[in-house]
Amino acid sequence: MxxxxxxxxxxxxxxxxxxxxxxxxxxxxxxxxxxxxxxxxxxxxxxxxxxxxxxxxxxxxxxxxxxxxxxxxxxxxxxxxxxxxxxxxxxxxxxxxxxxxxxxxxxxxxxxxxxxxxxxxxxxxxxxxxxxxxxxxxxxxxxxxxxxxxxxxxxxxxxxxxxxxxxxxxxxxxxxxxxxxxxxxxxxxxxxxxxxxxxxxxxxxxxxxxxxxxxxxxxxxxxxxxxxDRVAVMYLGKLVERGPERLLYDAPAHPYTKALLSAVPVPEPVGRAQRKRILLAGDPPSPVDPPSGCRFRTRCWQATETCAITEPVLAGGDRAVACHYPLAAA
Amino acid sequence: MALLEVEDLRVSFPVPGSGGDATSSVHAVNGVSLALESGRTLAILGESGSGKSVTAQAVMGILDEPPARVAGSVRLRGRELLTLTPKQRDRVSGEEIGMVFQDAMAALNPVYTVGEQLGELLRVRRGLSRSAARRRAVELVDRVHIPAAKDRVRDxxxxxxxxMRQRIMIALAIALEPDVLIADEPTTALDVTVQAQVMELIAEIQRDSGMALLLITHDLGVVAEVADDVAVMYAGRIVERATVQQVFAGPAHPYTEGLLASMPRIDRRDEELYAIPGAPPNPARLPAGCPFHLRCPRADDVCRATLPVLEPLPDGRASACHHRKELLHVGG
Structure with missing residues (x-):
């Protein structure tokens, strides 16, 4: 076996x-x-x-x-x-x-x-x-x-x-x-x-x-x-992040995952005014003509020139992220 | 006096083909009473068939009568709307009550540009000149944060x-600066990142203008994020009415309790979800007694026989449940 x-x-x-x-x-x-x-x-x-x-x-x-x-x-x-x-x-x-x-x-x-x-x-x-x-x-x-x-x-x-x-x-x-x-x-x-x-x-x-x-x-x-048990996040035809459920939700490493999670309304009115929300600008770009390099860079708040030139690969094993600047675990 | 007062609103639709019996009808809304103050947000929460959208449509005055039969009272600043002529009613819509729907593609006219639609509204209702209307249209498109508004009005x-279409519908809804905005599932068809943008836009406009918002939704998360007050509807009736904090801290109706427990959470993982058994009832075939009793873990003989009415509780909220007092003690 x-x-x-x-x-x-x-x-x-x-x-x-x-x-x-x-x-x-x-x-x-x-x-x-x-x-x-x-x-x-x-x-x-x-x-x-x-x-x-x-x-x-x-x-x-x-x-x-x-x-x-x-x-x-x-x-x-x-x-x-x-x-x-x-x-x-x-x-x-x-x-x-x-x-x-x-x-x-x-x-x-x-x-x-x-x-x-x-x-x-x-x-x-x-x-x-x-x-x-x-x-x-x-x-x-x-x-x-x-x-x-x-x-x-x-x-x-x-x-x-x-x-x-x-x-x-x-x-x-x-x-x-x-x-x-x-x-x-x-x-x-x-x-x-x-x-x-x-x-x-x-x-x-x-x-x-x-x-x-x-x-x-x-x-x-x-x-x-x-x-x-495990979750993969997809953006414009590609997986941007993959990992066990708890890790991915509690400590997202890809900026898109983080933005996506923060956009979900929380069913708890207490403290809603203090809640920090990442508001992404605009809509996802067209899959006919996706952005060069990283496909998320046009909506990403930490994109640099590298992101426009080099496409990040989904690196890692069970826990993998396709980002040049993955977010540190909180 | 509240800005918008709805009292004992009833809406029914005749059912065709039921043996020619003229009295046969579906009661979609059975005695709904609401009050909305300036600057506040009242959410009507309910599932399909609960009557939440029909309630909104009756308040907006966009139900076709006949076939719909609308009774009760809808008052805006004390003025009765249900007895107005269709022409007077049309003036109220848009001028004093703005509307946003789920499906913007269906609500917008596909053969006119966005600028033409906004411009026509401003010329007819505000008597603006062609060029003034065009300028104002650009301002409105810009107001809802559509980039390059000057160019986009020609699209x-x-x-x-x-x-973006949802933003345009919001621009049309606020063009005449209404006192009340009624939004019927405004973000249901949108992706979650876009939903967050649109809700933020509505909140921002509300902060600036003091407009009141009547939000129709099935989404508990959206309610928790934006509502001040909540009315939970089930089978054409309000079963619970409270502040948003009260509802989420400890509901006073088993249906609300079940809804909250059946929703998976983004911020934690529960082992098993509570599931309300059965399905929402068909408004044409409501059970006797409390309409929720077939799905309710607390149902007893009283519930099966007697329809509970919406009664106030000491803390200011109201519940239509025979067991409301026990519920509150359990819930703390």
């Missing part, structure tokens, strides 16, 4: 560029560098949180991890297999192992199918997983597992459920083939606060019981802190 | 980022 056996997913220098149409027909408008060299490992049974603002490339990353999107370069390895090189039987086997839960349970479930049909579908695509005769029992088990009544809800349609219940159905579908990894792309963002906590608790319980690893992608830093 | 809404 090598250490690598504990790794379920290895992501190496993943890149995805999208060509943009120019203003005139038949011209090119350059490329959107949606994901531009992202690397990380995922260990068995852990939760890696990935945070970032809109347009940072986190959803494109999610789609590449499960094979819905083909990388421009780089690779995602599951065990010894490269996800995007696999074909035929191997590809189907891989897809069983890596599943996805999407943000919007209203559009990710087919409105014309009952819950029974939705949850039987994975077994129709992968018929070798379970005998036909045992599938319905398994579907009921899955519903019970996610806290829905397996006998009561089978023949209902998605619109007959609340948003939180629909997200549970989406999670049941992702669990059907007993994956090792579930990529959760903003799984609780569309839910009310009171329902969000139910789904977060459910995901944590399922991880304890089933040992599944999560890549938990979200813009809500508080939810990510709650659920993650 | 169309789609040429701005989400945060």
């Amino acid at each position: 090598s250490v690598d056996d504990e790794l379920v997913l290895r992501v190496d220098d993943l890149v995805r560029h999208f060509p943009v149409k120019g203003r005139l027909p038949f011209t090119s408008g350059g490329v959107v560098k949606a994901v531009d060299g992202v690397s990380f490992d995922l260990r068995r049974g852990e939760t890696l949180g990935i945070v970032g603002e809109s347009g940072c490339g986190k959803s494109t990353l999610a789609r590449m991890l499960v094979g819905l999107e083909r990388p421009t370069s780089g690779e995602v390895r599951f065990g010894d297999a490269v996800v995007h090189a696999a074909r035929g039987r191997n590809l189907r086997a891989l897809r069983r192992r890596i599943q996805i839960v999407l943000q919007d349970p209203y559009t990710s479930l087919n409105p014309r199918r009952t819950v029974r049909e939705i949850l039987l579908q994975p077994f129709e695509i992968h018929p070798d997983v379970l005998d036909r005769g045992r599938r319905l029992d398994r579907v009921k088990e899955l519903l019970d597992l996610v806290g829905l009544d397996g006998s009561l809800h089978l023949d209902r349609y998605p619109h007959q459920f609340s948003g939180g219940q629909r997200q549970r159905i989406g999670i049941a579908r992702a669990l059907a083939l007993q994956p090792d990894v579930i990529v959760c792309d903003e799984p609780v963002s569309a839910l009310d606060v009171s329902v969000q906590a139910q789904v977060v608790n459910l995901l944590e319980r399922l991880q304890r019981e089933l040992g599944v690893a999560y890549v938990f992608i979200a813009h809500d830093l508080s939810v990510v802190r709650h659920i993650s | 169309y809404p789609h040429q701005f980022s989400g945060g």
Whole structure:
């Protein structure tokens, strides 16, 4: 047994560029560098949180991890297999192992199918997983597992459920083939606060019981802190910082991480007038034409000439930061 | 007399296709009373379907009547707004009450430049000349901290980022210097760094002008950062009304208590979140008794039978819970 056996997913220098149409027909408008060299490992049974603002490339990353999107370069390895090189039987086997839960349970479930049909579908695509005769029992088990009544809800349609219940159905579908990894792309963002906590608790319980690893992608830093063992921060297609949850939140080393954390409203009115907040100027620059050197330098308060010339690399092991002037631990 | 007084506001919508029964309707807002003073910020906190946005829309006078039926009283400086003619009401909107919405792209006109939209408002309402209106438009765009205001007034809404569009909507809302700004989820669609900028801008304008702010939000963090007073809504009613310090120090309603406990914190890591069971009720099918009793750990027979009314407590706040006294003792 090598250490690598504990790794379920290895992501190496993943890149995805999208060509943009120019203003005139038949011209090119350059490329959107949606994901531009992202690397990380995922260990068995852990939760890696990935945070970032809109347009940072986190959803494109999610789609590449499960094979819905083909990388421009780089690779995602599951065990010894490269996800995007696999074909035929191997590809189907891989897809069983890596599943996805999407943000919007209203559009990710087919409105014309009952819950029974939705949850039987994975077994129709992968018929070798379970005998036909045992599938319905398994579907009921899955519903019970996610806290829905397996006998009561089978023949209902998605619109007959609340948003939180629909997200549970989406999670049941992702669990059907007993994956090792579930990529959760903003799984609780569309839910009310009171329902969000139910789904977060459910995901944590399922991880304890089933040992599944999560890549938990979200813009809500508080939810990510709650659920993650390790966290990576993404800015304009790159990871700028990566580390264990406590270190990253309590002592951010990248200025962007620090600014992001300080922008989150704190649910405590006492002392709010004294709270120090780093207000970043402006919006993130366009990923079509990112700044030279460090991509964050246009909004960074400590940027120097070096930052405009040399791109910082994500240096370090478990705790890594891509900054020429990392912040000292407080 | 408070600047803005809302008393026993009720809003209902007829439900079509329910057997032609004309009396069938959804009661979105069931007797909401609020008071907002100059320079203060009152947050209406609630989840989807709580009636918070409909309350705001009724105060702003932008509900279509019919189909909506609005009853009760909305008074601005003592003057009743609900009995005004649509034309009189239009004058109040914008002149005395400014509005900011979640979706700036939908609220701005896509075929006119930002300068034209601001300019038209100033010419029609303030009678400014074309050139004076243009100058004032530039000032307003500059006021909301959009760089190169002189050039940017010639741009169309789609040429701005989400945060910048929200600033433009704020510029339109404050153009006529209203006494009250009503902001309905103004930062919900924005990234957290941009949200912080926009909330800071609103606070700054408020400090300078003494304008009152009615903030509609689902975000407890935003409430804790900016509100003076809080009204928590559930199923079309205010279930708790208190100062922001009171709410966060020890809520007087189990729903508020549950909301606070169910929110993950940025400043610490809790083992497990408290989850309020079930989902917010459908306003068309409210349970008997207290509308929260199906999700409430304290519910008993009284709660299942009798609707609690919003009653004042000794410390100045109000709670609509049969168990409010116990709650406060437990909470300290």
